[in-house]
Amino acid sequence: MKKEIISITGTLGSGKSSTADLVARELGFQRFSAGDFFRKIGLDLGISLNEVSKRAETDPIIDERTDTEVKKVADMSKIVIDSRMAFHFIPGSFKVYLDLPPTIAKGRILNNLKENALRKQSESSSNPEEIYEKIVSRLESEKKRYKELYGVTHTDKNNYDLVIDTDKNNLEQVVDIIVKEYKKWIKND
Numbered sequence: 001m002k003k004e005i006i007s008i009t010g011t012l013g014s015g016k017s018s019t020a021d022l023v024a025r026e027l028g029f030q031r032f033s034a035g036d037f038f039r040k041i042g043l044d045l046g047i048s049l050n051e052v053s054k055r056a057e058t059d060p061i062i063d064e065r066t067d068t069e070v071k072k073v074a075d076m077s078k079i080v081i082d083s084r085m086a087f088h089f090i091p092g093s094f095k096v097y098l099d100l101p102p103t104i105a106k107g108r109i110l111n112n113l114k115e116n117a118l119r120k121q122s123e124s125s126s127n128p129e130e131i132y133e134k135i136v137s138r139l140e141s142e143k144k145r146y147k148e149l150y151g152v153t154h155t156d157k158n159n160y161d162l163v164i165d166t167d168k169n170n171l172e173q174v175v176d177i178i179v180k181e182y183k184k185w186i187k188n189d
Helices: 016-027 034-045 049-058 060-073 102-115 116-120 128-150 171-187
Strands: 004-010 030-033 078-082 094-099 162-164
Touching: 004 016, 004 034, 004 171, 016 030, 016 034, 016 049, 016 060, 016 078, 016 171, 030 060, 034 060, 034 078, 049 060, 060 078, 060 128, 094 171, 102 128, 162 171
Parallel strands: 004 078, 004 094, 030 078, 094 162
Antiparallel strands: none
Protein backbone atom coordinates (compact mmCIF):
# COMPACT_ATOMS: atom_id res chain seq x y z
CA MET A 1 0.00 0.00 0.00
CA LYS A 2 1.38 3.38 -1.02
CA LYS A 3 2.18 5.88 1.72
CA GLU A 4 2.65 9.62 1.49
CA ILE A 5 6.30 9.11 2.37
CA ILE A 6 9.33 9.73 0.20
CA SER A 7 12.43 7.79 1.22
CA ILE A 8 15.70 9.04 -0.22
CA THR A 9 18.98 7.20 -0.13
CA GLY A 10 22.07 7.14 -2.27
CA THR A 11 25.79 7.35 -2.33
CA LEU A 12 27.71 9.46 0.15
CA GLY A 13 27.84 13.09 -0.95
CA SER A 14 25.08 12.66 -3.54
CA GLY A 15 22.94 15.41 -2.02
CA LYS A 16 20.44 13.40 0.02
CA SER A 17 20.03 15.95 2.81
CA SER A 18 19.80 19.02 0.58
CA THR A 19 17.42 17.22 -1.75
CA ALA A 20 15.22 15.93 1.06
CA ASP A 21 15.04 19.41 2.61
CA LEU A 22 13.88 21.01 -0.63
CA VAL A 23 11.48 18.21 -1.61
CA ALA A 24 9.86 18.43 1.83
CA ARG A 25 9.55 22.22 1.52
CA GLU A 26 8.14 21.97 -2.03
CA LEU A 27 5.47 19.45 -0.98
CA GLY A 28 4.78 20.91 2.48
CA PHE A 29 5.95 17.65 4.07
CA GLN A 30 7.84 17.07 7.32
CA ARG A 31 11.49 16.00 7.23
CA PHE A 32 13.60 13.37 9.04
CA SER A 33 17.31 12.65 8.57
CA ALA A 34 18.66 9.29 9.71
CA GLY A 35 22.14 10.54 8.78
CA ASP A 36 21.88 13.41 11.26
CA PHE A 37 20.64 10.97 13.90
CA PHE A 38 23.62 8.67 13.17
CA ARG A 39 26.03 11.63 13.40
CA LYS A 40 24.58 12.56 16.80
CA ILE A 41 25.26 9.02 18.02
CA GLY A 42 28.89 9.55 17.05
CA LEU A 43 29.02 12.87 18.86
CA ASP A 44 27.47 11.28 21.96
CA LEU A 45 30.12 8.55 21.82
CA GLY A 46 32.89 11.05 21.11
CA ILE A 47 33.95 9.33 17.87
CA SER A 48 33.98 10.18 14.17
CA LEU A 49 31.28 9.12 11.73
CA ASN A 50 33.56 6.51 10.16
CA GLU A 51 34.37 5.15 13.63
CA VAL A 52 30.64 4.90 14.38
CA SER A 53 30.18 2.96 11.14
CA LYS A 54 33.04 0.58 12.01
CA ARG A 55 31.79 0.14 15.58
CA ALA A 56 28.31 -0.64 14.27
CA GLU A 57 29.80 -3.71 12.55
CA THR A 58 30.26 -5.31 16.00
CA ASP A 59 27.81 -3.32 18.14
CA PRO A 60 24.24 -3.87 16.87
CA ILE A 61 22.86 -1.29 19.30
CA ILE A 62 24.04 1.52 17.03
CA ASP A 63 22.00 0.38 14.03
CA GLU A 64 19.09 -0.63 16.29
CA ARG A 65 18.88 2.93 17.68
CA THR A 66 18.89 4.45 14.21
CA ASP A 67 16.53 1.85 12.75
CA THR A 68 14.03 2.35 15.58
CA GLU A 69 13.84 6.04 14.71
CA VAL A 70 13.42 5.28 10.99
CA LYS A 71 10.67 2.73 11.68
CA LYS A 72 8.71 5.36 13.66
CA VAL A 73 8.44 7.37 10.44
CA ALA A 74 6.58 4.47 8.79
CA ASP A 75 3.49 5.40 10.83
CA MET A 76 3.61 9.02 9.73
CA SER A 77 2.25 10.68 6.63
CA LYS A 78 3.54 13.49 4.43
CA ILE A 79 7.18 13.12 5.33
CA VAL A 80 10.48 12.99 3.45
CA ILE A 81 13.17 10.83 5.02
CA ASP A 82 16.78 10.43 4.03
CA SER A 83 17.99 7.09 5.27
CA ARG A 84 20.01 4.19 3.93
CA MET A 85 17.37 1.65 5.00
CA ALA A 86 14.02 3.47 4.78
CA PHE A 87 13.33 1.83 1.41
CA HIS A 88 13.47 -1.50 3.25
CA PHE A 89 11.64 -0.52 6.44
CA ILE A 90 8.94 1.49 4.62
CA PRO A 91 8.19 -0.52 1.47
CA GLY A 92 5.10 1.58 0.71
CA SER A 93 7.18 4.74 0.39
CA PHE A 94 8.24 6.34 -2.88
CA LYS A 95 11.82 5.10 -2.97
CA VAL A 96 14.49 7.38 -4.50
CA TYR A 97 18.19 6.62 -5.02
CA LEU A 98 20.63 9.47 -5.68
CA ASP A 99 23.75 8.31 -7.48
CA LEU A 100 27.15 10.01 -7.56
CA PRO A 101 30.65 8.56 -8.08
CA PRO A 102 32.92 8.85 -4.99
CA THR A 103 35.49 10.74 -7.07
CA ILE A 104 33.00 13.61 -7.40
CA ALA A 105 31.42 13.17 -3.97
CA LYS A 106 34.69 13.90 -2.17
CA GLY A 107 34.66 17.51 -3.42
CA ARG A 108 31.03 18.03 -2.44
CA ILE A 109 31.64 16.62 1.04
CA LEU A 110 34.71 18.82 1.49
CA ASN A 111 32.66 21.91 0.57
CA ASN A 112 29.79 20.82 2.84
CA LEU A 113 32.19 20.40 5.78
CA LYS A 114 32.76 24.16 5.64
CA GLU A 115 29.02 24.92 5.93
CA ASN A 116 27.39 22.08 7.88
CA ALA A 117 28.11 22.33 11.61
CA LEU A 118 26.94 18.80 12.44
CA ARG A 119 28.98 17.28 9.62
CA LYS A 120 32.01 19.38 10.61
CA GLN A 121 31.82 18.03 14.18
CA SER A 122 31.50 14.40 13.12
CA GLU A 123 33.68 14.27 9.97
CA SER A 124 36.78 16.41 10.29
CA SER A 125 39.01 16.33 7.21
CA SER A 126 40.48 18.88 4.86
CA ASN A 127 42.08 16.52 2.34
CA PRO A 128 40.02 15.33 -0.66
CA GLU A 129 41.91 12.02 -0.88
CA GLU A 130 41.30 11.32 2.82
CA ILE A 131 37.61 12.04 2.28
CA TYR A 132 37.59 9.66 -0.70
CA GLU A 133 39.12 6.90 1.44
CA LYS A 134 36.53 7.52 4.15
CA ILE A 135 33.69 7.38 1.60
CA VAL A 136 34.87 4.04 0.25
CA SER A 137 35.49 2.64 3.76
CA ARG A 138 32.10 3.75 5.04
CA LEU A 139 30.29 2.39 2.00
CA GLU A 140 31.92 -1.02 2.43
CA SER A 141 31.06 -1.02 6.14
CA GLU A 142 27.42 -0.17 5.38
CA LYS A 143 27.12 -2.79 2.63
CA LYS A 144 28.50 -5.46 4.97
CA ARG A 145 26.26 -4.50 7.90
CA TYR A 146 23.04 -4.18 5.94
CA LYS A 147 23.61 -7.45 4.12
CA GLU A 148 24.28 -9.24 7.43
CA LEU A 149 21.48 -7.54 9.37
CA TYR A 150 18.71 -7.37 6.77
CA GLY A 151 19.81 -9.46 3.80
CA VAL A 152 19.66 -6.45 1.46
CA THR A 153 22.09 -4.45 -0.62
CA HIS A 154 21.08 -0.83 -0.23
CA THR A 155 23.09 0.19 -3.31
CA ASP A 156 21.12 -2.14 -5.61
CA LYS A 157 19.23 0.30 -7.82
CA ASN A 158 16.50 -2.29 -8.46
CA ASN A 159 15.21 -1.53 -4.94
CA TYR A 160 14.06 1.95 -5.97
CA ASP A 161 11.21 3.59 -7.85
CA LEU A 162 13.47 6.36 -9.15
CA VAL A 163 17.25 6.62 -9.66
CA ILE A 164 18.81 10.02 -10.38
CA ASP A 165 22.41 10.84 -11.32
CA THR A 166 23.19 13.96 -9.26
CA ASP A 167 26.31 14.66 -11.30
CA LYS A 168 24.21 15.17 -14.44
CA ASN A 169 21.39 17.02 -12.66
CA ASN A 170 21.77 20.00 -10.35
CA LEU A 171 19.90 20.25 -7.06
CA GLU A 172 16.90 22.11 -8.48
CA GLN A 173 16.57 19.61 -11.33
CA VAL A 174 16.79 16.67 -8.90
CA VAL A 175 14.06 18.18 -6.72
CA ASP A 176 11.83 18.87 -9.74
CA ILE A 177 12.27 15.30 -11.01
CA ILE A 178 11.42 13.80 -7.62
CA VAL A 179 8.36 15.97 -7.04
CA LYS A 180 7.04 15.31 -10.56
CA GLU A 181 7.62 11.55 -10.39
CA TYR A 182 6.25 11.29 -6.84
CA LYS A 183 3.02 13.02 -7.87
CA LYS A 184 2.61 10.59 -10.79
CA TRP A 185 3.44 7.61 -8.55
CA ILE A 186 1.00 8.55 -5.76
CA LYS A 187 -1.88 9.03 -8.25
CA ASN A 188 -1.42 5.66 -9.95
CA ASP A 189 -2.58 2.52 -8.20
